[in-house]
Amino acid sequence: MAMKFRSSRRCREGKGDFRFQISDFRFQISDLRMQISGMKRELAITTEVIDEAALLRQRALPDDMGAVVCFLGVVRGTEENRTIRAIEYEAFQKMAVHQFHQLFDEMEQRWPVASVRLAHRIGVVPVREPSLWVEVIAPHRSEAFAACQWLIDEMKRVVPIWKKPLA
Amino acid sequence: MINVTVCFHSYFKDLAGAAQTTEALPLGSTAADLLKRLHQRFPPLLAMNNSTLVAVGVEYQGRSYVLRDGDEVSLFPPVQGG
Numbered sequence: 631m632a633m634k635f636r637s638s639r640r641c642r643e644g645k646g647d648f649r650f651q652i653s654d655f656r657f658q659i660s661d662l663r664m665q666i667s668g669m670k671r672e673l674a675i676t677t678e679v680i681d682e683a684a685l686l687r688q689r690a691l692p693d694d695m696g697a698v699v700c701f702l703g704v705v706r707g708t709e710e711n712r713t714i715r716a717i718e719y720e721a722f723q724k725m726a727v728h729q730f731h732q733l734f735d736e737m738e739q740r741w742p743v744a745s746v747r748l749a750h751r752i753g754v755v756p757v758r759e760p761s762l763w764v765e766v767i768a769p770h771r772s773e774a775f776a777a778c779q780w781l782i783d784e785m786k787r788v789v790p791i792w793k794k795p796l797a
Numbered sequence: 798m799i800n801v802t803v804c805f806h807s808y809f810k811d812l813a814g815a816a817q818t819t820e821a822l823p824l825g826s827t828a829a830d831l832l833k834r835l836h837q838r839f840p841p842l843l844a845m846n847n848s849t850l851v852a853v854g855v856e857y858q859g860r861s862y863v864l865r866d867g868d869e870v871s872l873f874p875p876v877q878g879g
Binding site: 793 | 804806808850855856871873874877878
């Protein structure tokens with residue numbers, strides 16, 4: 631099970647004129663609108679391994695951006711003082727995507743962020759492997775750090791993903 | 798009467814012994830009314846009442862939300878992503 635979603639807020643809200651009429655060109659058009667209208671956003675909630683090197687290779691850094699904050703969340707070998715071998719993540723996928731995009735919308739309003747990319751792995755994630763990767767690009771470090779910290783805190787509060795430690 | 802679909806997520810599936818069920822309720826029933834009905838049908842869920850989160854579709858809703866015919870209600874424990 632994997633889902634990738636990439637669009638501007640206007641497109642997701644259905645304000646675009648052609649999203650449903652010219653479906654073959656939907657993604658090209660949404661990419662174009664992202665460049666015109668605001669913060670780039672990429673979201674993946676996936677059972678696939680998070681390939682940090684590939685994500686870094688895909689980074690697009692605008693000339694006027696001076697700060698890139700990346701966060702990698704990794705499965706620890708202990709949970710509540712007990713040794714574990716993995717964590718099994720479960721998502722209510724449809725709602726998780728919606729809630730993530732609501733957070734992206736709010737982040738765009740609060741900070742001058744040019745780009746956010748987030749990958750959350752679900753399913754069984756072994757110890758030492760990443761479950762979460764977040765990249766925030768902004769003009770300066772203060773807003774990049776603040777936005778990234780806020781996004782992760784809010785994700786843990788509202789995005790319907792759960793974890794079950796596996797001994 | 799209205800009919801709603803209820804989906805359980807995370808360990809609420811184990812507590813209910815099901816991933817999904819349906820309920821028929823009187824017109825004007827709230828999410829709180831639905832929870833009372835579900836607690837009678839699935840008693841293990843009652844212990845989690847205070848921490849139960851309610852969503853309709855993809856939006857969180859409070860206990861006073863008035864249900865509509867065809868609503869898809871999701872019940873789940875506090876989230877833990879990351």
